[in-house]
Amino acid sequence: MKNKIESAYESFSPTQSEKEKVYSAIVNNKNKRSSITMKNIKKWLPIAVACAVVLVLGVIFVPMLGNGGTTNPPDITTEQEMDIYYYVDGELKSDKQVIFGPINSVLVALANRNMLPSGLGVLNYNTDRTSGEAIMTINLPETFAEYFNGLDAKTAEQNYAAFTKTVFANYEIDKLIVTVNGEVFQLAK
């Protein structure tokens, strides 16, 4: 039996070419540092795969977390107290109002304070964060422009200010672009 074990171990002995190959690898210090061996691939492959997965998940989910990309600002799906600005006799005032629903609910709150026409709803809106700034674009229907064009200059300016202040107060944005049917809206001078 002992002979069998000895003979088994003897069969493990390296051939001359294996000895030379390993010696050459040692002397050139290639084995560990520079050669792309299967062992190296096996060692680094899981790390590379993990990095790739993290990268892909990051590309997919980071914009959704609101740190980049173009996303819709979240609709208010729970009751939330919001600041609603409005003017009374030329004086800026604000109320806190519990809002429940999408951004249109904010417009309704402003309409109830005569700052916007009633029945106004946004066509679409988004927040672009790709530049590092959060730039919100609200696209509104023609009714919006018609309403402001029908007001005198001072009232239009106050109502528009109430609208923008309310948006700025309740959404974390750096810049607001108001468009009407896709065209940038500007108050008439």
Place this chain on the structure above:
Amino acid sequence: MANQTDISEIYNRNVDTVFRLCYSYLKNRADTEDAVAETFLKLLKCKKVFESAEHEKAWLIVTSSNVCKNVLRSFWKRKVNFSDTQEKDDYTEDETVKAIFELPPKYKTVVYLYYYEGYKADEIAKMLKKPSSTVRNFLSEGRNLLRQKLGEAEVN
């Protein structure tokens, strides 16, 4: 640090022992070659001065065992079967070789040193810096496992 002339002599003196031991752990020639090279590279970088050839051999045996255990411990080695990419072993049909391969890693060095290199249990204990009782225990358990695998009544 050993220079290139030294390493050549040390390599020639010990490569067979280190290779056989690594092969008993890793079971394929490609990984064994890597492990042997890694062991001698560690020697190249090591500043240890050996008192004798036996001391040098003991260091290489312990180091190569540790290198192999690290390879076996690695996640990838445990989870992924690269059998398609590995060289086919010529000896896997041999029952004795299979029995040696299937020994738990902790018994392999002791069994190799005892049965092939011919060291006594006390010498192995000194070499591996383990208590003699532990080495005897490993030998006994290793022997029992070999006996079970090989169906032999006695493995002395």
